[in-house]
Amino acid sequence: MKELDPTTASFGELAAAARRLLAGLGPLQDADVGAPSLLPGWTRGHVLSHLARQAPALERLLEWARTGVETAQYTDRRARDTEIEAGARRPAAALVADVRETAAHFQRAVEELPAPAWDVTIRPFTGELCTPRRVLVIRLRELELHHVDLAIGYGFRDIPATARDIVLDDVLGYYAEADGVPEFTLRDDTGAELARFGTGGPVVTGDRAGLLAWLAGRASGDALETTGRLPALPPWI
Structure with a gap:
């Protein structure tokens, strides 16, 4: 189970992945977000809605680590899917702004997480027991793979070597x-x-x-x- 230590380099990988994604989203128009993504059954709007909603969901795990109070990433799969669906048909500008704002908020949350919290045991939606070091990997993975899934000209060979290998x-x-x-x-x-x-x-x-x-x-x-x-x-x- 891959984890990343909370270092300047790790935080930099997350920030760079978000910047690459947002740079690619710049030209998107309303008609573009309604087009199919590379994920079966999902439009680009679904992928963007998922990325935006995933950031605060992962922050709930960070809050668990910070406070010691168990806080689920999602209530259940239906709640997760409903949340994604609800945002998927918004205009391109609203979706991109949501991705930008939630990514920035998540970046601040990980960079400001107190040192003791990084060793607290939490449980993501996927069920494994881990520490917030795992959250860094999950977010980087989602940013890179879903950037590819958007089918906007970013492929697996565009992922920088360090992020790709993680x-x-x-x-x-x-x-x-x-x-x-x-x-x-x-x-x-x-x-x-x-x-x-x-x-x-x-x-x-x-x-x-x-x-x-x-x-x-x-x-x-x-x-x-x-x-x-x-x-x-x-x-x-």
């Missing part, structure tokens, strides 16, 4: 603990072994951006090299 490590950590993962070994295009699942199966090789796209369910994996049949992965979160 997200890749996070996805691999999920599969290391998930049920139903077939046996295979993952190598990048330098030959470095990134992960081994089981003791057999094919070796899957590709550049890290391509591997991340496949592991995150955003690409078929056809561009990857494999010594056998490409493994069928269980759904990622």
Whole structure:
């Protein structure tokens, strides 16, 4: 389970990811936000609504860590989905402003979180026990992957190497603990072994951006090299 220490560098990764996203949102018009995203069933408006609403949801976890009072990220999945749906059809300017303002508020919240709070145990919506260090990874992952999902010209190869590798490590950590993962070994295009699942199966090789796209369910994996049949992965979160 990937975590990031609360350092200036970690905070900088979050801020930079938000800046990249907001720069890409600049040209969006009302008709653009109603167009499909790369996520089945979601328009760009749904993705933007989710990103905006996720920031205060994660702040609720930070509040839990700060106060010691259990505060759920979301009441339940229905509440989460209703919240996203309610905001998805707003005009482009309103959606972008919401993403901008909530990202800035979240950035202040993590940078101002007291040192003792970073070691408090919390539980995100996904159910794992962790500390707020995990929240930094979750937010970075969501900013980068959903930037790609918006289909506005930002792809996996545009994600800077440091952020890309953090997200890749996070996805691999999920599969290391998930049920139903077939046996295979993952190598990048330098030959470095990134992960081994089981003791057999094919070796899957590709550049890290391509591997991340496949592991995150955003690409078929056809561009990857494999010594056998490409493994069928269980759904990622």
